[in-house]
Amino acid sequence: MKKERRIFTPEDRLAIIQEGEREGATATCRKYNLAPxxxxxxxxxxxxxxxxxxxxxxxxxDPEVRALEEENERLKRIIARQALEIEVKSELLKKTPIQTRTKR
Incomplete structure (x- = not known):
């Protein structure tokens, strides 16, 4: 049998701590089925x-926020790749001399 995970609010936790101070930690843990x-x-x-x-x-x-963050990262990678391509092409253009055509 699977145990369901319980969620305690901060107010619940404080109430349990205060009850533990009054009535004893062991009794309170048993009452709420908590590990000491x-x-x-x-x-x-x-x-x-x-x-x-x-x-x-x-x-x-939020799943929407996570999806937007993933899309943002994907777009950043695309932009980085394109910027690198542009840089490489501009460097290649600088290195190759432009040959002028002469008319005969």
Missing amino acids: SLYTRWKKKYQSKGMEGLKPAYHRV
Whole structure:
């Protein structure tokens, strides 16, 4: 049986920490089915950074934003390739002498 991942808001985490202070960490972890290491990690983060420490550390990127970033990178590569081609062609034109045609 697969366990569903639960998401706790920073306010939920703070409430659990405060309840753990009042009623004991072990009882609170059992009540909310939390690993004691997770409770300890939340508590340490709260003590060091306050409410900012309880916010999730990951940032979800919107799929549209990700698609736009990928397209932007693709277009940058195309422009870089074209700029390189232009530079190479201009260097070749500088090196090859232009022969003038003479009329006879």
